[in-house]
Amino acid sequence: MKEPNILIFIPHDLGDYLGCYGHDDVKSPNLDRMAENGVRFTNFFTTAPECTASRASLFSGMYSHQNGLVGLSFMGWKLQVPHFATILREYGYATHLFGFQHESEKPKDLGYDFLHSQDDMHTPAVCDSAIDFIRKQGAGEKPWLAHVGFHSVHRPWYRETTFKPEDINLPSYLPDLPEIRNDYTYFYQSIMNMDVQVGRVLDELEKTGLEENTIVVFTTDHGSPFPGAKATFYDPGVRVPLIVQHKNKLPEGSVVGQLISNIDFMPTMLEYCRYRVPQNIEGHSFLSLLTGEGDYQKRDEVFGAMYYDVSYDPMYYVRTERYKYIRSYGIDPKEVAGADPQALAVFKGSRWVRFDDYDVLTSQTWKTIEKDYGNSKPPKEELYDLKADPEEQHNLALNPASENVLRAMRETLAAMMKKTAAPLPDSHIAPNSVQLEVGGNYRKKLEIN
Structure with a gap:
């Protein structure tokens, strides 16, 4: 060809x-x-x-x-x-x-x-x-x-x-x-x-x-x-x-x-x-x-990471065919100790200003629901059974019945983080000067006094 x-x-x-x-x-x-x-x-x-x-x-x-x-x-x-x-x-x-x-x-x-x-x-x-x-x-x-x-x-x-x-x-x-x-x-x-x-x-x-x-x-x-x-x-x-x-x-x-x-x-x-x-x-x-030809080495999971948008709010996820596990490190001050405080996600008024997109947070949809949905920090851990709950509405991370699945998904995520040399949980990615300036300007626009 x-x-x-x-x-x-x-x-x-x-x-x-x-x-x-x-x-x-x-x-x-x-x-x-x-x-x-x-x-x-x-x-x-x-x-x-x-x-x-x-x-x-x-x-x-x-x-x-x-x-x-x-x-x-x-x-x-x-x-x-x-x-x-x-x-x-x-x-x-x-x-x-x-x-x-x-x-x-x-x-x-x-x-x-x-x-x-x-x-x-x-x-x-x-x-x-x-x-x-x-x-x-x-x-x-x-x-x-x-x-x-x-x-x-x-x-x-x-x-x-x-x-x-x-x-x-x-x-x-x-x-x-x-x-x-x-x-x-x-x-x-x-x-x-x-x-x-x-x-x-x-x-x-x-x-x-x-x-x-x-x-x-x-x-x-x-x-x-x-x-x-x-x-x-x-x-x-x-x-x-x-x-x-x-x-x-x-x-x-x-x-x-x-x-x-x-x-x-x-x-x-x-x-x-x-x-x-x-x-x-x-x-x-x-x-x-x-x-449609030949053998395929099947993926057991997909994995991803987020670090910076308007703020530094490091997060990871791992997803199998059945389960999704999300780990947010920016929620606990102890877990972002050592990160630049000028870039960290913050809680202002009724809004957790993390990496959530500026366009989403200024949309008509968000303005309509913010008073009911925007006044709490997200959890550190989220676990979803995608077969029983495909729209991920029921977090099982605190459910004792899901303890074994939670442990397994934690291990899967930890293995992917180690394999790909992810910086957390031991270190953080420092912001550059442009990130501090531009990200800071966006955060100011999003703050509610």
Whole structure:
């Protein structure tokens, strides 16, 4: 097989809100069609429910405490290992970035030689650039990587929508209130608009005849910008879509339910292109699941970590097929002794200002429920039986009947932390000066006097 072109779509803050992922009230016909023509993964998990750390893991095959991006790129954190674009460039690919990325303030440092639509990152403009690029490609050109990134469906949204509040299927862990239903209508409209633009690019790829030599990928960074999703380790925050299509090369309409981490993405793509996978990365290939051929070394768990967003509030999670365990180290002052007090998560008024995303905490949904849901610190330990409690509403960590499971999940997490050289519980990652300044400014905006 000739080296395939690689086209990757990554919107912002989508979660799994697509029709093909069971959200029948969302209109995403183009991405649903892509799933019908390709392979859809239903248990694909990000290592972090935060933009930069998640994307860095996707494109480095390593956890944030291994690759250096333990916080947002605009808060001074830098990738310290090779990016997917850099590796492909070394193999002779022309590397193109269209629109948005979140791993560096300097995209060329990541390995992108050609930058498009950097002055206008609205989704239609980004897709116009991608379509123009595809039209100009000839069959004999060297292979290319096209990363098409959208700021959509991140807040704020246009205040126009064709969706009706009464037609929204709210997640059961949020109260059914008019303000929340109304908030979701704008989110759904943003998804539909994004889907239309992705469809335009896919149509152009087919029209130009490049479809058979281009592997197309669609995923996102983390959960939707609502309480209980983005910036949390609950499944709505860390389970994200992954759809992969390659005409006449990959199965059509295949659905894969195995546990997969987004650190496994890069080694899989390199192996698919028949390139050597770097030995020092943490992820491992799921190529056999993608192609439907060969044996797969099953993952027993997925694991993730969060360190910085607006605050330093270190957390880890480990998830098996049956159980989820979340460990928060920032809750107990003894466990963050030695960390920089200027960066620590704080309790102000009725809000625990940790790494919870600024956009979530300033949303209409949060403002509607804050008085009832925002006045307590989160627990140090959380344990959920995902079979009995798929929406993670009943914390079993203090339930004596779950003592054996809790002990086993603690041991599993400890083993993953040791294996990946996580800094806690023995040490902390010090903030840089930009993190202190910018994070501090965000925290001040979030404080309630």
